[in-house]
Amino acid sequence: MMSSQLLDGLNPSQIAAATHIDGPLLMLAGPGSGKTRVITHRIAHMIETGIDPNQIVALTFTNKAAGEMRARLERIVGRNDVWLGTFHSFCVRLLRRYARLVGLTENFSIYDTDDAKAALLMAVAEADFELTHTTLGKLANRISYFKNRLVTPDILQSEAFSSNDHQVAQVYPVYQQLLLRNSAVDFDDILMHVATLLRSHPELRQTLDARFRYIMVDEYQDTNLAQYVIVRHLSVDHPNLAATGDPDQSIYGWRGANLDNVTNLERDYPTLRVLRLEENYRSTPEILSVADCLIQHNTYRKAKTLLPLRSTGHCVRLHTYPTARMEAEHVADQIVALVNEGDYELNDFGVLYRTNANSRLIEQALTRRQIPFQLIGGFRFYARKEVKDLVAYLLLINNPEDNVAFQRAVNTPSRGIGKQTVDKLERLSRDQETSMLEAARHAVAHQTLGKRPLSAIVGFLKIYDQLCSLVRGPLVDLLQMTIELTHFREHVIKRRRGDESEGDALTNLDELLAEAHELDILANDEQTALETFLEVSALQADTDRLSSDKNIVTLMTLHAAKGLEFRCVYLIAVEENILPHIRSKDDPLSLEEERRLLFVGITRAKDQLQLSYAKSRGFSGQGSGVPSSFLVELPRGELDVVDHCERFDDYTDADGGFDEYHDPSSEAGWDEANQLDGSLDDGASYVDFDESCQLPPEEMAARLGRKRKPAPFPRIRSGLDFSDHDSPPTDPWAEYRPGRTVLHQKYGQGEIIAASGHGPKRSVTILFIDDNSRHTFRLSHVPLEIQH
DNA sequence: ACTCGTAGCCTTTTT
DNA sequence: GGCTACGAGT
Numbered sequence: 001m002m003s004s005q006l007l008d009g010l011n012p013s014q015i016a017a018a019t020h021i022d023g024p025l026l027m028l029a030g031p032g033s034g035k036t037r038v039i040t041h042r043i044a045h046m047i048e049t050g051i052d053p054n055q056i057v058a059l060t061f062t063n064k065a066a067g068e069m070r071a072r073l074e075r076i077v078g079r080n081d082v083w084l085g086t087f088h089s090f091c092v093r094l095l096r097r098y099a100r101l102v103g104l105t106e107n108f109s110i111y112d113t114d115d116a117k118a119a120l121l122m123a124v125a126e127a128d129f130e131l132t133h134t135t136l137g138k139l140a141n142r143i144s145y146f147k148n149r150l151v152t153p154d155i156l157q158s159e160a161f162s163s164n165d166h167q168v169a170q171v172y173p174v175y176q177q178l179l180l181r182n183s184a185v186d187f188d189d190i191l192m193h194v195a196t197l198l199r200s201h202p203e204l205r206q207t208l209d210a211r212f213r214y215i216m217v218d219e220y221q222d223t224n225l226a227q228y229v230i231v232r233h234l235s236v237d238h239p240n241l242a243a244t245g246d247p248d249q250s251i252y253g254w255r256g257a258n259l260d261n262v263t264n265l266e267r268d269y270p271t272l273r274v275l276r277l278e279e280n281y282r283s284t285p286e287i288l289s290v291a292d293c294l295i296q297h298n299t300y301r302k303a304k305t306l307l308p309l310r311s312t313g314h315c316v317r318l319h320t321y322p323t324a325r326m327e328a329e330h331v332a333d334q335i336v337a338l339v340n341e342g343d344y345e346l347n348d349f350g351v352l353y354r355t356n357a358n359s360r361l362i363e364q365a366l367t368r369r370q371i372p373f374q375l376i377g378g379f380r381f382y383a384r385k386e387v388k389d390l391v392a393y394l395l396l397i398n399n400p401e402d403n404v405a406f407q408r409a410v411n412t413p414s415r416g417i418g419k420q421t422v423d424k425l426e427r428l429s430r431d432q433e434t435s436m437l438e439a440a441r442h443a444v445a446h447q448t449l450g451k452r453p454l455s456a457i458v459g460f461l462k463i464y465d466q467l468c469s470l471v472r473g474p475l476v477d478l479l480q481m482t483i484e485l486t487h488f489r490e491h492v493i494k495r496r497r498g499d500e501s502e503g504d505a506l507t508n509l510d511e512l513l514a515e516a517h518e519l520d521i522l523a524n525d526e527q528t529a530l531e532t533f534l535e536v537s538a539l540q541a542d543t544d545r546l547s548s549d550k551n552i553v554t555l556m557t558l559h560a561a562k563g564l565e566f567r568c569v570y571l572i573a574v575e576e577n578i579l580p581h582i583r584s585k586d587d588p589l590s591l592e593e594e595r596r597l598l599f600v601g602i603t604r605a606k607d608q609l610q611l612s613y614a615k616s617r618g619f620s621g622q623g624s625g626v627p628s629s630f631l632v633e634l635p636r637g638e639l640d641v642v643d644h645c646e647r648f649d650d651y652t653d654a655d656g657g658f659d660e661y662h663d664p665s666s667e668a669g670w671d672e673a674n675q676l677d678g679s680l681d682d683g684a685s686y687v688d689f690d691e692s693c694q695l696p697p698e699e700m701a702a703r704l705g706r707k708r709k710p711a712p713f714p715r716i717r718s719g720l721d722f723s724d725h726d727s728p729p730t731d732p733w734a735e736y737r738p739g740r741t742v743l744h745q746k747y748g749q750g751e752i753i754a755a756s757g758h759g760p761k762r763s764v765t766i767l768f769i770d771d772n773s774r775h776t777f778r779l780s781h782v783p784l785e786i787q788h
Numbered sequence: 789a790c791t792c793g794t795a796g797c798c799t800t801t802t803t
Numbered sequence: 804g805g806c807t808a809c810g811a812g813t
Contacts, residue, residue: 062803088803113802135797136808187803254801355800357804377801418789452789541803559801581800597801791813798806 006045006076010038017275018042020242021049021214024235024269026262027244030306031291031603032282032565035244039216040069042242044076046214055213057083059090059231061222063544065563069218083212087227088187088539091194094208095185101201102193107531109184109395109402110538114383116140116186118404122426123175134167142168143175147188148224148256150195152176182435183401191226198233205233213238219563220245224256228264239269248295248304249600251559253593259300278305282565284313286638287609291602293635298592315640317610318631322645324573324617328361330644331570331612332369335553338568346371349553350566352601354579358572359555366553376546376556382537386492386505387512391537393482397468398534401435409460410440413491416456424449437464475529476516483509558601569605574598575613576626598630615645735786736764743785744768 007015014034017027018041029035039058047053060066066084073082083090092110099106111119120140124131131139142165146156153173156165179185185193198205212234217223220243223231235241243265250259266272280288285308292306321327331351338344351362356377366373381387389412395405403426411417428448429439440457443449449457463485470478483489492505516533523529543560554566558579573579579598584590602609611634615625736742740752742764750768764784 086803137798190803251801252803255803357799380802414790416789420789539803543802557801578800583800593801789813791811793809793811795809796807798804 006041006048010034010041011279013275013277013279014038014041017277018045020273020275021046021051022240024239024265024272025242026220026265026272026274027242027277028274028304029244029246029277030280030304031246031249031600032280033277034279034281035218035277036065036069036072036563038277039218039244040072040076043073043082043216047077047080047082051214053081055211056216057090057212057214058216059085059087059218061219061563062086062541063089063539064541064546065218067544086539087223087230088190089535091190091230092535092539094194094197095190098197098201098204099183101197101204103180104185104193105183105399105401107183107399109182109399109405110190110535111179111184111186111404112380112383112538113140113187114388115184115404118407119178119182119184119186120171120175122403123171123178126178126430127171127174129167129171134164139168139171143172144186144188145256146172147186147192148226150192150226150229152192152196181401182403183399184404188226191224191230195226195229195233198230206237209234209237214240215242217241217243218245219249221247221250221259221262222252222255222257223261224258225261226256228258228261232268239271241265241269246304247302248298248596249562251562251593251597251600253589276304279307279309281309282606283603284308284310284607286313286316287602287605289638290316290609290634291599294595294602294630294633295599297630297633298595300589300592314608316634316638317608317612317640317642318634319610319612320627320641320643320645321612321614322616324361324614326644327572327612327614328365331362331572331610332365332371334570334610335366335371335568336369344567345551346373346553347548347551348567349570350561350564350568350604351553351555351570351572352558352561352604353555353572354558354581354597356557358578362555362572366555371553372550373553373555374547374550376543376554376560380540380542381508381511381545382540384505384508386488387508387537390479390482390488390509390512391534393464393467393486394478394530394534396437396464397471397478398530400437403429403436406436406440409464410436410457413486413488415459417453417460421449421453421457471530474517474520475523475533476513476520478530479513479516558597561604562600565604565606567606568608569601569610571598571601571609571611573613573617574611574628574631575617576628579628580630595630598628736784741787742766743787747771749787 007018010018011034014037017025017038021042027035027038029038043056043058046056058066058069060069063086066086066089070082070084073080073084095102095104095108096106099108109115117136117140120143121136124136124139146168151159153169153176156169156172179189198208215231215234217227217231222245231241231243245262247259247262250257253259266274283291288306288308295301319327319330321330335346335349338349339346351359353359353362359375359377363373363375382391389408392405392408392412395402396409399405407422407426410422425436425439425443428443429436432439432442434442440461444454444458444461447454466485467478467482470481489506489509492509515536516529519529519532519536523532527535543556546554546556546560546564558571577585580591580594584594602611611631613627613631617625736752738752741749742752743749744766747766747768748770750766752764753767766784
């Protein structure tokens with residue numbers, strides 16, 4: 001039974017996709033094919049046919065995409081309990097629940113790239129590793145690479161590896177242990193731990209498979225092995241996995257995204273239904289023709305058509321400029337002109353580029369013309385120093401084991417605790433096998449430090465304990481008090497004195513307070529405002545802050561533009577060594593990814609598209625001046641080619657002009673470049689895929705024999721809320737339950753009269769015998785001895 | 789323990 | 804071209 005209203009306005013293949021509910025489904029959706037529309041209508045349709053929204057999960061690439069999808073869905077079916085979020089946020093929730101099964105505690109910290117590097121640096125020191133022939137960054141990248149492919153320290157150490165990876169193998173296990181000691185995860189762990197969890201706990205896997213019965217994955221072409229293993233394991237008994245993606249838009253190979261996942265789907269699900277969405281509602285035929293012409297130069301590719309539905313529009317422009325500055329100025333001028341003509345508004349414009357560094361001149365040109373714009377990319381809001389410094393206190397309050405947070409908080413604002421003291425505390429903590437926070441308390445109690453550092457630490461602990469007592473109150477109060485007790489504002493002002501960003505830094509603090517206040521309002525039983533805050537602060541990407549309601553121009557990298565569209569797109573700096581990037585040129589596969597990146601950029605445009613390059617671009621080296629080899633692959637006859645250099649005699653004769661790249665001999669060169677040697681081995685063969693993705697043989701055999709009806713799943717309240725039935729049995733805090741008698745250091749003996757929460761975030765209310773007083777404590781912060 | 793200077797590394801892309 | 808991590812000096 002399908003609602004005609006719901007499917008109104010969808011084309012036949014879209015309807016087919018939206019009404020395919022049970023069984024595996026792969027939607028190969030070209031750009032602008034109404035994919036988001038299909039997904040939302042599909043979910044709405046599922047709900048309408050009576051499926052419990054609680055059993056539906058839709059995983060997106062960014063929080064923003066999730067938010068948009070939610071908004072659209074709610075417009076159709078109203079408020080609902082469908083889980084819509086990123087892979088990472090979904091996995092964090094799962095991991096919070098089953099943290100103990102992988103050696104974490106429920107209140108684990110999430111490290112962003114900076115924190116992870118700090119932790120890695122500690123691990124390097126601990127492993128007595130010399131950073132002479134490698135850098136911290138490279139080491140971090142390599143470890144990330146392995147984690148994305150589910151290569152654990154054990155596997156790495158047992159495999160044959162290059163001398164380079166031999167070094168990685170020295171540090172990786174130490175790093176991983178250190179993270180566990182701190183009860184912390186890095187971004188990659190979030191996925192890797194969940195994959196491990198599902199692989200090593202069949203009964204839990206089964207429970208969750210039933211719990212999340214309908215799983216959708218958007219941007220499937222950009223998933224990595226860890227992500228594949230996760231959705232694969234959640235779709236065994238209930239193989240209702242629906243993936244949408246476009247292999248031509250796979251641009252995250254460097255992050256471990258694996259196009260094989262598309263083929264794997266066909267292999268692992270023989271009944272997979274593949275649907276193609278090829279009709280394009282977004283772009284003019286001119287734009288699509290250019291895009292198609294380009295992408296056909298990719299060798300490793302399944303043919304796919306782009307069917308234009310819009311009527312003829314403007315010619316795609318290719319502009320050549322003498323300098324990057326002129327490029328920026330002219331783009332800004334065109335924006336002004338088009339807006340003045342009245343057909344376009346500022347938010348119709350997107351300026352796209354390969355690297356963040358390319359935004360600078362455009363920013364200046366727009367600023368000079370007083371055109372408002374938003375710049376997406378570069379540093380995340382939560383990665384700013386003053387923000388991170390403050391958040392460190394909250395992290396430490398939430399997770400006292402977190403030594404990275406401790407080290408950041410303990411001496412910011414500086415209070416006389418230097419490297420010496422911190423090193424000593426780290427040694428003490430390792431010797432005593434406690435957190436650095438505990439080691440600090442111990443040092444105070446036993447006077448094992450010099451007088452001056454000791455009193456500084458006493459001061460810090462006093463602040464910390466005071467803050468901890470506020471943990472049950474509103475987050476905004478906790479944050480406010482942190483700022484006050486640490487004299488944080490004064491600290492920021494002092495740091496940035498004279499600096500123009502001083503004001504910004506203070507504004508950022510206010511923004512944090514506002515955010516905290518907002519979360520206080522949203523807080524519920526499942527997750528406190530503090531927990532939500534810490535999750536957001538770690539997982540919010542810069543692209544998530546993109547605003548679509550303000551009437552301003554958008555500047556962003558091609559990667560950040562994925563999934564977006566603009567009426568007018570300016571794709572600047574289409575130059576050799578920038579796009580394709582210099583670092584991708586040795587490897588044919590990377591080169592193809594660069595081509596896809598340009599394809600993504602082109603297909604963001606609805607009405608107008610201008611590609612441009614400049615013959616000189618400020619800084620030396622960077623292959624300035626040479627047009628991208630991709631430009632030669634475009635249909636020259638269909639382009640409106642404008643060379644702004646002709647008026648500048650100085651530049652007309654300069655090397656590397658477009659025309660030089662259009663002679664037959666160069667083209668022969670490109671053809672040669674396209675004849676790839678077929679070496680697809682990227683060294684990712686550490687994990688046997690079948691082994692990682694299949695169930696144990698016995699279980700598989702058992703399954704093939706019977707197609708049984710799943711047991712009814714316990715009633716769930718909302719979202720990713722878990723009932724107590726599937727509570728892991730390993731939670732020692734569960735022992736603190738009403739009726740138990742406990743001993744408190746100060747108040748003496750009392751009886752637990754109420755308890756709530758799980759793990760160390762569990763809090764209990766106690767009626768004390770001595771003075772009949774009641775107090776509520778968080779177990780993670782107050783030692784309570786159970787009396788038997 | 790803090791401040792200033794320098795060397796090397798960095799950025800291509802981000803959850 | 805810019806940051807930042809580390810080292811020497813006070």
